[in-house]
Amino acid sequence: NAGVTQTPKFQVLKTGQSMTLQCAQDMNHEYMSWYRQDPGMGLRLIHYSVGAGITDQGEVPNGYNVSRSTTEDFPLRLLSAAPSQTSVYFCASSYSSGTGGAIYGYTFGSGTRLTVV
Amino acid sequence: AQTVTQSQPEMSVQEAETVTLSCTYDTSESDYYLFWYKQPPSRQMILVIRQEAYKQQNATENRFSVNFQKAAKSFSLKISDSQLGDAAMYFCAYRSAYGGATNKLIFGTGTLLAVQP
Numbered sequence: 023n024a025g026v027t028q029t030p031k032f033q034v035l036k037t038g039q040s041m042t043l044q045c046a047q048d049m050n051h052e053y054m055s056w057y058r059q060d061p062g063m064g065l066r067l068i069h070y071s072v073g074a075g076i077t078d079q080g081e082v083p084n085g086y087n088v089s090r091s092t093t094e095d096f097p098l099r100l101l102s103a104a105p106s107q108t109s110v111y112f113c114a115s116s117y118s119s120g121t122g123g124a125i126y127g128y129t130f131g132s133g134t135r136l137t138v139v
Numbered sequence: 140a141q142t143v144t145q146s147q148p149e150m151s152v153q154e155a156e157t158v159t160l161s162c163t164y165d166t167s168e169s170d171y172y173l174f175w176y177k178q179p180p181s182r183q184m185i186l187v188i189r190q191e192a193y194k195q196q197n198a199t200e201n202r203f204s205v206n207f208q209k210a211a212k213s214f215s216l217k218i219s220d221s222q223l224g225d226a227a228m229y230f231c232a233y234r235s236a237y238g239g240a241t242n243k244l245i246f247g248t249g250t251l252l253a254v255q256p
């Protein structure tokens with residue numbers, strides 16, 4: 023029962039480089055999302071997905087792409103890293119609201135600390 | 140759009156004492172969920188307690204309890220018999236009870252709790 027697995031845990035990029043943050047869950051959750059955490063700003067939603075093949079933008083989507091080809095995986099791509107993307111990134115998953123099941127909150131991955139120099 | 144406000148950036152409590160963290164939110168919805176998450180220095184996001192808006196009874200989990208005032212849109216967290224391990228950042232969060240795009244979790248900016256021995 024792994025929950026939500028995020029890789030890598032730490033990453034340093036040079037400005038302009040690209041990379042993909044991986045996220046996988048084994049709980050058959052329909053809903054997956056990516057957040058970034060910056061000091062004094064809480065967690066802000068980047069992109070989310072309500073099911074395989076369906077993604078949408080959150081509060082701060084610029085500079086990031088996502089795809090959801092399977093229920094389990096939801097990778098986050100940085101196309102051309104910028105220093106403003108230095109942050110801690112969290113992937114989270116949950117059952118969807120409105121399905122009739124109880125909502126127990128989100129399950130979070132352990133986070134990725136990304137530094138762009 | 141829904142918003143969550145935590146007006147106390149930092150709080151301090153003596154070991155074995157009681158502390159209350161404040162959270163207010165704004166929404167036009169009648170059915171939703173509220174959560175408190177704990178983030179210790181390990182960075183892991185840990186669900187502390189959840190409250191369903193249509194339930195008037197305040198949620199309780201061991202030493203953690205909430206004071207949910209729906210009309211006032213207030214959701215405070217009380218920690219009794221504080222322990223050193225309670226030191227962490229605490230986030231209040233809101234989630235709609237409806238499906239689809241409203242599944243997103245909206246966070247406050249957090250309260251950093253210090254526990255003094």
